[in-house]
Amino acid sequence: NAGVTQTPKFRILKIGQSMTLQCTQDMNHNYMYWYRQDPGMGLKLIYYSVGAGITDKGEVPNGYNVSRSTTEDFPLRLELAAPSQTSVYFCASIRQTSSYNSPLHFGNGTRLTVT
Amino acid sequence: GQNIDQPTEMTATEGAIVQINCTYQTSGFNGLFWYQQHAGEAPTFLSYNVLDGLEEKGRFSSFLSRSKGYSYLLLKELQMKDSASYLCAVRKGSGNTGKLIFGQGTTLQVKP
Numbered sequence: 702n703a704g705v706t707q708t709p710k711f712r713i714l715k716i717g718q719s720m721t722l723q724c725t726q727d728m729n730h731n732y733m734y735w736y737r738q739d740p741g742m743g744l745k746l747i748y749y750s751v752g753a754g755i756t757d758k759g760e761v762p763n764g765y766n767v768s769r770s771t772t773e774d775f776p777l778r779l780e781l782a783a784p785s786q787t788s789v790y791f792c793a794s795i796r797q798t799s800s801y802n803s804p805l806h807f808g809n810g811t812r813l814t815v816t
Numbered sequence: 817g818q819n820i821d822q823p824t825e826m827t828a829t830e831g832a833i834v835q836i837n838c839t840y841q842t843s844g845f846n847g848l849f850w851y852q853q854h855a856g857e858a859p860t861f862l863s864y865n866v867l868d869g870l871e872e873k874g875r876f877s878s879f880l881s882r883s884k885g886y887s888y889l890l891l892k893e894l895q896m897k898d899s900a901s902y903l904c905a906v907r908k909g910s911g912n913t914g915k916l917i918f919g920q921g922t923t924l925q926v927k928p
Binding site: 734736741742743744745746749759760791802804805807808809810 | 820824847849851857858859860861864866903905915916917918919920921923
């Protein structure tokens with residue numbers, strides 16, 4: 702198992718450009734999440750998905766879009782990049798089970814700079 | 817709404833014990849997690865509490881008091897590799913898949 706894979710690892714965007722951050726998992730997890738982490742801060746939830754075809758907003762969804770056409774993939778789209786979106790983006794997943802202490806599985810992150 | 821508070825920074829000496837506190841105010845509480853995050857890396861799971869009391873895992877222990885909205889992470893026999901950020905996260909919602917809401921993290925520096 703590769704776990705949760707995020708691409709690219711690094712990206713520099715100009716203001717107003719668009720891009721898609723890719724996230725894929727091979728663990729057959731039905732729940733997937735996108736977080737952003739600003740320097741010295743905790744993680745803020747952007748969007749999440751409880752299964753293919755279903756997505757919902759988190760704490761900080763403005764400026765982002767997501768889709769979930771398959772169980773494996775959960776891409777995050779930035780349409781008009783702004784400097785405030787400079788951050789590290791983490792994708793995470795989990796399978797719904799009866800084991801309440803099962804933790805989120807995180808990808809290694811995408812470091813995005815918007816200038 | 818929800819509010820999760822942790823100290824921003826802590827310093828401790830190698831071999832010592834350190835306690836990192838976390839207070840929270842939230843509705844729909846369904847468990848509290850502690851994650852460790854080294855610089856430039858993804859968070860990794862340390863511990864989980866959903867009932868009041870102490871959970872021990874080797875050098876790491878975590879405590880929860882739901883009535884007080886309070887948790888702490890206790891690290892014993894500190895090692896240099898324990899220098900990292902420690903994130904407190906509260907799960908909201910039902911089952912094991914509710915949303916995780918994170919605190920800002922506590923950066924721990926372990927000195928020789």
